[in-house]
Amino acid sequence: MAEEKQGARQARKQAICRKAQRRHSHFYARCAHWSFNRSGEIEPIRWRRERLVLAGTALLITLLSGFIMPAWASAMRPAPTPEVHSLLPLALPKITPANFTAATVDDWQVVRVQPGQTLSDIFTARGLGMTDLQKVMDTAGSAKTALHNIRPGQEFDFLLGSDGSLKGFRFDQDQASRATIRLDGTRPSVAIQQRDLDLREQVAHGVIRSSLYAAGDQAGMDAAMVGKLADLFKYDIDFVQDLRVGDSFTVIYDDIYRDGVRYGQGNIIAAEFVNQDKRYTAYRFKKADGSYGWYSEDGRPIQKSFLRIPVDFTRISSQFTATRMHPILGRMRAHKGVDYAAPSGTPIHAAGDGVIKYHGWERGYGNFVVIQHNNSISTAYGHMSRFVKGQRVGERVRQGEVIGYVGMTGLATGPHLHYEFRVNGVQRNPQTVTLPKPEPLPAVQMARFKAEVVKPQLARLTELDARITLARANVRANHDN
Ligand SMILES: [Zn+2]
Numbered sequence: 001m002a003e004e005k006q007g008a009r010q011a012r013k014q015a016i017c018r019k020a021q022r023r024h025s026h027f028y029a030r031c032a033h034w035s036f037n038r039s040g041e042i043e044p045i046r047w048r049r050e051r052l053v054l055a056g057t058a059l060l061i062t063l064l065s066g067f068i069m070p071a072w073a074s075a076m077r078p079a080p081t082p083e084v085h086s087l088l089p090l091a092l093p094k095i096t097p098a099n100f101t102a103a104t105v106d107d108w109q110v111v112r113v114q115p116g117q118t119l120s121d122i123f124t125a126r127g128l129g130m131t132d133l134q135k136v137m138d139t140a141g142s143a144k145t146a147l148h149n150i151r152p153g154q155e156f157d158f159l160l161g162s163d164g165s166l167k168g169f170r171f172d173q174d175q176a177s178r179a180t181i182r183l184d185g186t187r188p189s190v191a192i193q194q195r196d197l198d199l200r201e202q203v204a205h206g207v208i209r210s211s212l213y214a215a216g217d218q219a220g221m222d223a224a225m226v227g228k229l230a231d232l233f234k235y236d237i238d239f240v241q242d243l244r245v246g247d248s249f250t251v252i253y254d255d256i257y258r259d260g261v262r263y264g265q266g267n268i269i270a271a272e273f274v275n276q277d278k279r280y281t282a283y284r285f286k287k288a289d290g291s292y293g294w295y296s297e298d299g300r301p302i303q304k305s306f307l308r309i310p311v312d313f314t315r316i317s318s319q320f321t322a323t324r325m326h327p328i329l330g331r332m333r334a335h336k337g338v339d340y341a342a343p344s345g346t347p348i349h350a351a352g353d354g355v356i357k358y359h360g361w362e363r364g365y366g367n368f369v370v371i372q373h374n375n376s377i378s379t380a381y382g383h384m385s386r387f388v389k390g391q392r393v394g395e396r397v398r399q400g401e402v403i404g405y406v407g408m409t410g411l412a413t414g415p416h417l418h419y420e421f422r423v424n425g426v427q428r429n430p431q432t433v434t435l436p437k438p439e440p441l442p443a444v445q446m447a448r449f450k451a452e453v454v455k456p457q458l459a460r461l462t463e464l465d466a467r468i469t470l471a472r473a474n475v476r477a478n479h480d481n
Pocket residue numbers: 318335337338339417418419
């Protein structure tokens with residue numbers, strides 16, 4: 001009986017072993033012809049080496065992922081911000097003269113601003129009072145303007161004494177200078193330290209496989225830079241509907257380095273985007289007045305007079321139709337706008353610069369805004385849940401400015417924006433209407449733009465594309481071999 005069991009166990013063991021070998025056989029079949037000496041004899045891999053090969057591979061993977069890759073990654077792109085030490089609400093042990101060593105290094109605590117936090121919130125959370133904040137303000141001098149408007153993500157360093165008193169406070173006055181306030185000396189003092197800022201040019205090339213952000217990430221761009229790229233081409237490409245697998249982009253951009261550490265993203269210098277085989281370009285150009293703008297290869301501003309879509313929508317719930325059969329009334333009824341479904345409260349942006357012509361309730365449209373852009377063109381926005389405080393008829397709005405929020409006021413069955421594009425008072429299909437082309441650069445600037453920007457940058461983009469195409473061809477050739 002015991003022997004039978006033993007035999008059965010043995011047979012099962014062998015079966016598992018065979019199965020494992022079969023499973024791995026595709027691996028052995030693939031590497032069986034690997035050889036470092038093409039003309040030499042190929043030594044077949046013996047089965048008893050399997051464990052050795054697997055163990056070796058596992059060790060290699062561990063080494064790579066554990067040590068080499070993180071070290072390499074951090075060497076390639078240093079962390080943009082210092083580590084955040086969050087403060088635990090624990091009482092620190094009191095430092096008594098007995099355990100106090102002479103060579104103590106100041107232990108600055110880095111605090112990152114959370115959304116909605118004020119500077120006094122941050123001070124209070126550290127157990128500090130308004131008098132401490134006032135002392136910092138008084139000592140900071142001209143640097144204190146940087147403390148009036150703090151942003152989430154910004155960092156402040158605190159140096160606290162053993163008794164919890166404020167000994168020092170450190171903050172960025174601007175991108176290139178850092179202020180350090182000391183309150184532990186004989187007199188409060190502030191020191192401004194200039195920081196070394198430099199721009200480092202990067203190039204990236206991505207191909208869309210799943211999403212724009214995934215492609216950017218794979219090309220080594222951070223999300224903010226991908227956002228800038230999308231922002232640049234948003235007038236020509238609808239990234240929600242038009243993006244296709246196989247679309248590609250090439251970008252030359254700056255990263256900002258501070259004291260040798262990557263600090264943030266700079267500007268896009270040149271970019272091209274191929275969307276459904278149509279090529280779009282953008283080049284950064286310093287205009288005559290000293291400000292910068294982006295222009296396509298033919299010298300026209302990238303920024304168009306109108307946004308094609310004024311809301312970040314989830315789907316189009318109703319298209320523009322000159323006539324449509326009303327499902328309930330059973331007669332033809334036109335829908336002279338596009339309905340963009342979006343969650344209630346989604347901001348609605350002015351499609352272009354203009355003046356508010358209507359602002360209030362309109363039958364059917366609910367809360368309604370009309371913007372007059374020029375003599376002939378106006379845009380209209382319906383069903384808003386609410387308006388933006390302070391805006392009224394006659395007021396100027398800039399393109400992109402928020403003018404209200406998505407809702408379902410008036411005749412609406414769900415939250416959406418009803419958007420109309422009107423030419424001389426007649427509604428046109430906002431999705432297909434030919435938008436006025438922006439004026440190209442004037443002749444003198446155009447010549448400078450072509451010679452100083454397009455010629456050299458286009459050469460670089462073309463060279464990059466050629467190199468990537470060649471690399472891909474090589475990969476394909478290797479696969480075919
Ligand atoms: Zn509608």
